[in-house]
Amino acid sequence: MTQRTIFHIDVNSAYLSWEAAHRLQHGDSLDLRTVPSVVGGDPTTRHGIVLAKSIPTKKYGIKTGETLYSARTKCPELVIAPPNYLLYQRCSTTMKEILEQYSPLIQQYSIDEYFLDYTNMNKLLGDPIEVATQIKDRIKHELGFTVNIGISTNKLLAKMACELEKPDKVHTLFPKEVPVKMWPLPIEDLFFVGRATSKKLHSRNITTIGQLATSDPHWLRLFLKSPGLLIWNYANGQDDSLVRTTRNIVKGMGNSTTIPFDVEDRQTAHLVLLSLVETVSMRLRQANVCAQLVSVSLRTSEFLSYSHQRKIPTPVDCTNQIHETVCELFDELWTGKGIRHLGVSVSELCKNDFIQLTLFTKNFEKQRAIDQTVDQLRLRFGSHAVIRSSFLNSGLKALTGGVIQDEDYPMMSSIL
Amino acid sequence: MKLLMQPIEMIAWFTQEGIPNPLRYKLTSDGTASIVVKVDRIVTRSEEKIAGNRMILFRCQSEMNGLLKLYELKYELNTCKWYLYKA
Incomplete structure (x- = not known):
């Protein structure tokens, strides 16, 4: 097989650039990218963290994920835009x-990242670096935002190349360039190395990617287990994952929400859980799967997190049945402290066309029929066309979770 | 030309291919006085899709109080709204 050519296309400060371009198109005279600005949630509903920041915020030391309150103390004239x-x-x-005009093989890796397989396309379109520059400039002129493009022979190196210098740049990181361009970087910059792993590596005096690459993989395996081998391969620029046009197989799904106020009573908590179960079970049914494991997580107002899970003898996709289990789990878990955040997730999924029943479970056939009807109504007339009466005048949302109602939003992933 | 981006009321005609042609628009300033402007000539037409939002940009000219004025109109396909973009 000939050597592959992979592009990784990444939008520079995506949420903020898109908001800035949108505002400029609608006649705003100020370009958000040129002033200290952030995209952040609404602090009054306790969603006040920085989601994206402009490059001028760098000198104030504002970090993605910190609270808007602390960002504003660092820079009082900070412009805050809500997410859209x-x-x-x-x-x-x-x-x-x-991108589709340049290759038939494109993988959406997250909302602002794409992999493009350019292998053999040079025979048709020309030199990869020239084409990447052309793509970058076209996006800038036609869509009004800037991107970085990384070029290499596999997805990992293309992604690493993309991170080198921002914004509006094309970088290459071919295997022969790895010792010069990648090895001097700190270990935290390597894909897959997070807070926990970098701490372990630092304690063993590994601070750069080069040191990791030249260390013994068997020794790494002793304290990092199998991910140790993976990051050793990554540090050496080795990765053989393909540019996939289909999504990964879903192993589990879940939704969670930060509630605008502290929940103090059981009934309200059960209602919030119901609104989460509504969306989770709807996603289950849409994917034609049933779950065999249900788990509940909660975070108290003191930021302590707890979770609890249970296996169910019969695979389920029925809202009421999942909610029943969820409430049992919650009652076992909750100690009575104020709740800030609740989450419901399901896993151990199986196909819903054949289900092994047990003798002594309740019959949920009728419930499943009504679920199906409600799903159809919501699909046709909007997600809030039918809501449960228990939510009337409760001040709570009847369905919570997910960033856009009814739409599949690509989230970040650690699998290339 | 100054950037205005002011929403306007519009009478336009569309070709069989779906291309809009502005004819006459009403400009309301401060919610009180309004003026109606007849579009005399469309000089150029171009399309943009900044941030993925398609808009058609018209550079037009009209005679106002004996003077020939040049200005730009924008049509947002997503919302079917017309704007006086620059004047």
Whole structure:
């Protein structure tokens, strides 16, 4: 097989660039990218963290994920824009339309990242670096935001190349360039190395990617287990994953929400859980799967996290049945402290066309029929066309979880 | 030309291919006085899709109080809204 050519396309400060381009198109005279600005949630509903930041915020030391309050103390004239996920989705699809003109093999890795397989396309379109520059400039002129493009022979190196210098740049990181361009970087910059792993490596005096690459993989395996081998391969620029056009197989799904106020009573907590189960079970049924494991997580107002899970003898996809288990789990878990955050997730999924029943479980056939009807109504007339009466006048949302209602939003992933 | 981006009321005609042609628009300033402008000539037409949002940009000219004025109109396909973009 000839050597592959892979592009990784990454939007520079995506949420903020898209918001800035959108505002400029609608006649705003200020370009958000040129002033200290962030995209962040609404602090009054306790969603006040920095989601994306402009490059001028760097000198104030504002970090992604910190609270808007602390960001504002660092820079009082900070401009804060609310998130608009529909806009992000639209920008991402339009960008894909441009990329599709350069290769039939494109993988959406997250909302602002794409992999493009350019192998053998040079015979048709020309030199990869020239084409990458052309793609970058086209996106800038036609769509009004800048991207970084990394070029290499596999996905990992292409992604690492993309991170080298921002914004609006094309970088290459071919295997022969790895010792010069990648090895001097700190270990935290390597894909897959997070806080926990970098701490372990630092304690063993590994601070750069080069040191990791030249260390003994068997020794790494002793304290990092099998991910140790993986990151050793990554440090040496070895990765053989393919550019996939289909999504990964879903192993589990879940939704969670930060509640605008502290929940103090059981009834309200059960209602919030119901609104989460509504969306989770709807996703289960849409994917034609049933779950055999249900888990509940909660975070108290003191930021302590707890979780609890249980296996169910019969695979389920029925809202009421999942909610029943979820409430039991919650009652066992909750100690009575104020709750800030609740989450419901399901896993151990199996196909829903054949289900082994047990003798002594309740019959949920009728419930499943009504679930199906409600799903159809919501699909046709909007997600809030039918809601449960228990939510009336409760001040709570009847369905929670997910960034855009009814839409599949690509989230970040650690699998290439 | 100054950037205005002011929403306007519009009478336009569309070709069989779906291309809009502005004819006459009403500009309301401060919610009180309004003026109606007849589009005399469309000089150029171009399309942009900044941030994935398609808009058609028209550079037009009209005679106003004996003077020939040049200005730009924008049509947002997603919302079917017309704007006086620059004047």
